[in-house]
Amino acid sequence: MIKISVIIPCYNVSMFIDRCMESLEKQTIGMSSLEIILVNDASKDATLGKLLLWEMKYPDNICVIPLEKNVMQGAARNIARDYCHGEYIAYLDADDWLVPSAFDKLYRAAKKNRAEVVNYLSKKVYGDPENDDPDTKSGVKDRMIVINTPEERLHYFSKGNSPLLRGCWDKLFLREFVEKLDLKFAEGVFDEESLFTTPAYMHMTRLYELNEYLHRYFQNSISSTYNLMKDMKRRDDNAKTWMATYEVLKEDGSVDSQHELVEWFFVINYYIRSFIFAASRGITYDTETVNAMQDTVHELFPDYRSNPTLMGMELYRDSLKLLDMKVDDSNIEEYNRLWLEVCKANPGGI
Secondary structure: OOOEEEEEEEOOOOOOHHHHHHHHHOOOOOHHHEEEEEEEEOOOOOHHHHHHHHHHHOOOOEEEEEEOOOOHHHHHHHHHHOOOOOOEEEEOOOOOEEOOOHHHHHHHHHHHHOOOEEEEEEEEEOOOHHHOOOOOEOOOOOEEEEOOOHHHHHHHHHOOOOOOOOOOOOEEEEHHHHHHHOOOOOOOOOOOOHHHHHHHHHHOOEEEEEEEEEEEEEOOOOOHHHHHOOOHHHOOHHHHHHHHHHHHHHHOOHHHHOHHHHHHHHHHHHHHHHHHHHHOOOOOOOHHHHHHHHHHHHHHOOOHHHOHHHHOOHHHHHHHHHHHOOOOOOOHHHHHHHHHHHHHHOOOOO
């Protein structure tokens, strides 16, 4: 029986994919319990050849999908979802890896608690697995979260749980839950995950927090994601993803039924995060784009300053002032400089 389907988009990762796959091969849950879907996103290096070797080694449990055209991670993940048969779906980047007990612990927690989503912890690393600290303990107790009302959902996120939990690679999802909501990633953009994860947050009723460091996040300076993060052409991708996310939340009724939470998420992620992300990478904004983004926030959420959750957080205070600042060609340089100051005041990001 396939317990977990693992989706891994792969683009020019020949240097790292074996390390990632070896960590899956060593999972204590056993390869027979896993279904690994490897999407070769039109790689230009030796990635496809390595993927095919892994498929030959485990033909019943590994599926390689070769794409002739590069579609980026969002579309690659969406394509792979149609190939999933496992009870749960996990997402992994090709240059990261998992500790051997990861899927065993995650599956047991998910089944025991009937969880739709299981959150777990990730540790940033700079070396290879053999130099990795095997300790997974965080000192924080695991906990089960049951959410039945909009008030309980708002309480969960407003009590120390960041509205920026975008990542999909530190979570396990019940496949039935994903398919019921038809959760999909944004396509053709960098920063595609919010379109998938945010609707999941709005509809999950059973969340389990497994507070162990089961995932290793490798900061790869030559990865496509790392380089896209510094590309001026990708500056507006986060805003595009959040506009698409807003449309999904509007269509499914979340904008009305969970207005305070959606408003908080949108203002922080669509506006504040876009500028902090750009400023921290030396990317600037032009007057026209700033004005358009400000107008979008004021049009969609004209009363955001009456949102007690948003306005009650000191971390956002200076950033929210910049949302209301009138910007024209005479002060656009100053506006970009002020975002740099916000970044310096919050070196860990928002």
